[in-house]
Amino acid sequence: MASRRRTLLKVIILGDSGVGKTSLMNQYVNKKFSNQYKATIGADFLTKEVQFEDRLFTLQIWDTAGQERFQSLGVAFYRGADCCVLVYDVNSMKSFDNLNNWREEFLIQASPSDPDNFPFVLLGNKVDVDGGNSRVVSEKKAKAWCASKGNIPYFETSAKDGINVEEAFQCIVKNALKNEPEEELYMPDTVDVVGGNRGQGSSGCC
Amino acid sequence: FSLCCRSDDDPNVFLVNDFEDPLQKSLSSLELPGVATVANAMSRQNSFSFTGSVSEVRHGDDAKYGGPSTMSEYVSKQRRKSNDPGRDISFQVLEKFSLVTKFARETTSSLFRENHSSGSHAYGRQKQEYVLDNKASDKYADQLITPDDASLPSDSVESDELLLVWGKKRGNPLSVEEWRAFLDPEGRIMDSKALRKKIFYGGVDHVLRKEVWKFLLSYHEYDSTQAEREYLAAMKREEYEAIKSQWKSISTTQAKRFTKFRERKGLIDKDVVRTDRSVPYYEGDDNPNVIVLRDILVTYSFYNFDLGYCQGMSDFLAPILYVMEDESEAFWCFASLMERLGGNFNRDQNGMHAQLLGLSKLVELLDPSLHNYFRQNDCLNYFFCFRWVLIQFKREFSFDQIMLLWEVLWTHYFSEHFHLYLCVGILKRYRLRIIGEGMDFDTLLKFINELSGQINIDRAIQDAEALCTIAGEAGADCIPPGTPPSMPIETDGGLYLQEDDVL
Numbered sequence: 001m002a003s004r005r006r007t008l009l010k011v012i013i014l015g016d017s018g019v020g021k022t023s024l025m026n027q028y029v030n031k032k033f034s035n036q037y038k039a040t041i042g043a044d045f046l047t048k049e050v051q052f053e054d055r056l057f058t059l060q061i062w063d064t065a066g067q068e069r070f071q072s073l074g075v076a077f078y079r080g081a082d083c084c085v086l087v088y089d090v091n092s093m094k095s096f097d098n099l100n101n102w103r104e105e106f107l108i109q110a111s112p113s114d115p116d117n118f119p120f121v122l123l124g125n126k127v128d129v130d131g132g133n134s135r136v137v138s139e140k141k142a143k144a145w146c147a148s149k150g151n152i153p154y155f156e157t158s159a160k161d162g163i164n165v166e167e168a169f170q171c172i173v174k175n176a177l178k179n180e181p182e183e184e185l186y187m188p189d190t191v192d193v194v195g196g197n198r199g200q201g202s203s204g205c206c
Numbered sequence: 207f208s209l210c211c212r213s214d215d216d217p218n219v220f221l222v223n224d225f226e227d228p229l230q231k232s233l234s235s236l237e238l239p240g241v242a243t244v245a246n247a248m249s250r251q252n253s254f255s256f257t258g259s260v261s262e263v264r265h266g267d268d269a270k271y272g273g274p275s276t277m278s279e280y281v282s283k284q285r286r287k288s289n290d291p292g293r294d295i296s297f298q299v300l301e302k303f304s305l306v307t308k309f310a311r312e313t314t315s316s317l318f319r320e321n322h323s324s325g326s327h328a329y330g331r332q333k334q335e336y337v338l339d340n341k342a343s344d345k346y347a348d349q350l351i352t353p354d355d356a357s358l359p360s361d362s363v364e365s366d367e368l369l370l371v372w373g374k375k376r377g378n379p380l381s382v383e384e385w386r387a388f389l390d391p392e393g394r395i396m397d398s399k400a401l402r403k404k405i406f407y408g409g410v411d412h413v414l415r416k417e418v419w420k421f422l423l424s425y426h427e428y429d430s431t432q433a434e435r436e437y438l439a440a441m442k443r444e445e446y447e448a449i450k451s452q453w454k455s456i457s458t459t460q461a462k463r464f465t466k467f468r469e470r471k472g473l474i475d476k477d478v479v480r481t482d483r484s485v486p487y488y489e490g491d492d493n494p495n496v497i498v499l500r501d502i503l504v505t506y507s508f509y510n511f512d513l514g515y516c517q518g519m520s521d522f523l524a525p526i527l528y529v530m531e532d533e534s535e536a537f538w539c540f541a542s543l544m545e546r547l548g549g550n551f552n553r554d555q556n557g558m559h560a561q562l563l564g565l566s567k568l569v570e571l572l573d574p575s576l577h578n579y580f581r582q583n584d585c586l587n588y589f590f591c592f593r594w595v596l597i598q599f600k601r602e603f604s605f606d607q608i609m610l611l612w613e614v615l616w617t618h619y620f621s622e623h624f625h626l627y628l629c630v631g632i633l634k635r636y637r638l639r640i641i642g643e644g645m646d647f648d649t650l651l652k653f654i655n656e657l658s659g660q661i662n663i664d665r666a667i668q669d670a671e672a673l674c675t676i677a678g679e680a681g682a683d684c685i686p687p688g689t690p691p692s693m694p695i696e697t698d699g700g701l702y703l704q705e706d707d708v709l
Binding site for chain 2: 017018036038039041042043044045060065069070072073075076077094
């Protein structure tokens with residue numbers, strides 16, 4: 001029945017400049033890594049067809065500029081998001097410390113209908129760098145932060161080596177569907193699609 | 207109402223405002239190759255759109271898509287002087303045609319699929335007006351239609367690619383001989399307006415860029431002598447070194463207690479290694495030019511501590527350093543450019559908002575139906591043009607092309623805000639696709655981003671010139687005072703809003 005219809009899922013990737021947002025998106029969608037990416041100006045997105053529980057979705061992944069000065073653009077880009085992916089660099093404490101800021105700014109600008117239950121997913125990227133020797137944010141610390149924000153699912157990734165990227169995005173899709181019935185959906189054809197067959201929440205992701 | 211009658215030369219076309227001016231009559235009977243091509247192409251295509259476009263032939267394959275532009279807004283195209291009485295007539299015609307455009311909007315989607323439907327009278331008379339104007343304009347020698355010599359795309363998927371072109375044909379770059387002729391014996395530039403005009407229409411030969419850009423960027427005054435400039439350069443070199451030494455002397459222990467410096471430098475370090483690395487001048491590991499790029503940007507963040515560093519600045523600096531091949535001179539040229547474009551990078555983004563607002567007003571003026579479409583689809587924030595405006599099309603063109611485009615923009619010959627007319631022109635080129643495909647904000651943003659590398663630079667400049675001429679003072683009125691790259695309006699509180707917690 002309705003489950004045959006294609007649905008759009010909008011996902012926003014946020015995080016400090018240079019943490020690897022563009023790389024993660026390209027690794028997931030195109031299975032490619034380049035160290036020649038330019039700093040993202042404004043915003044862009046890629047789409048990918050994904051299957052989840054026998055349903056086909058178009059995942060629209062938004063990549064945004066990482067410098068805080070550009071946050072005022074968020075109003076236009078964040079609206080209608082189904083999930084927000086926060087990214088930090090495990091080798092940069094500053095990028096981790098800024099997660100609160102990114103999360104809060106997203107909730108203000110996207111103004112989702114149920115901010116307390118809006119799905120976030122956290123990615124700690126660049127675990128490949130220097131064999132892990134330059135790492136400054138521990139997994140424990142990251143998980144503690146996730147727990148304090150209502151059990152946000154967490155993945156440690158390497159966009160360069162493709163580590164955990166696929167797994168992370170599967171979780172992102174699942175979480176994007178979490179609030180589906182309640183969400184004020186952006187695309188008209190995403191309305192009324194899902195019945196009770198939604199995801200199990202974030203617990204399965206970590 | 208405008209006068210409309212059937213042409214004697216071609217019964218399929220109608221003349222608008224055919225005043226039986228003997229000069230114009232004779233001009234219209236001239237056989238001009240460019241015009242003939244356009245006219246023939248139109249007959250072959252018959253009618254393709256209610257918005258009445260002139261089929262235009264593509265230069266190679268650098269334009270991926272194309273849609274007809276609204277003819278109606280173009281009727282006054284050749285009349286450059288704002289006090290030209292013909293201009294008023296043109297605007298009346300424009301007004302009438304806006305009704306046609308309005309109707310067209312409602313039928314666009316169906317027409318979009320029926321390119322070969324029969325022509326309309328409205329279309330025919332627009333066509334004739336166009337041809338007439340072009341022929342007449344040749345006499346003015348200032349405005350020429352581009353005689354496109356390529357053939358129509360034959361079997362391409364963009365068979366509906368029927369574009370309009372006019373505006374003076376792009377010329378040759380300023381040559382060494384021509385440049386010398388602009389200088390008096392002491393090295394002053396005698397006629398800066400003529401120089402800027404020359405550069406506007408053809409750019410600058412690359413060997414001259416190092417010299418000429420310094421004037422365009424206001425690092426040098428046009429009426430300065432060679433000796434004065436040499437003296438200034440020496441002074442400025444010392445000044446640059448002094449500013450640079452301010453941060454070069456920060457020790458590691460001091461940096462540990464200087465978060466803002468560390469973070470700014472970190473941000474710059476991240477960006478310079480991903481700025482134009484495919485250009486040979488910047489490619490490869492441990493490229494010393496990348497270090498210079500970094501040093502200039504960190505030095506600038508000390509020179510203008512209030513503005514600091516913002517992403518996009520490295521995009522501006524890279525071509526400037528490439529041209530100057532000198533750290534101090536590149537710094538001062540960049541600093542001059544930032545005097546005008548600092549507002550793009552300000553924390554409150556006021557410069558960007560002012561430009562996007564101006565762009566919105568310009569589209570409203572020059573293409574009301576497209577404006578309405580954007581309004582109905584919640585696209586009036588024009589954020590889909592953000593990248594175009596922030597770094598003046600840097601990501602949309604090749605490195606070589608951007609040097610040409612920027613020197614054209616920096617002449618401020620037609621308008622300080624010529625880049626906004628470029629935006630309007632490009633949007634108009636694709637209006638039929640945008641409206642016909644019913645693009646929403648997301649789709650539009652994606653579409654605009656993917657135009658990167660697909661825009662014909664010469665044609666974009668010509669379109670913008672045309673729009674700039676049509677808009678005249680009404681266009682200038684769309685843009686609030688102090689909008690970048692106009693010089694900012696200074697206030698007591700300083701130019702750049704400060705927020706302590708924001709980098």
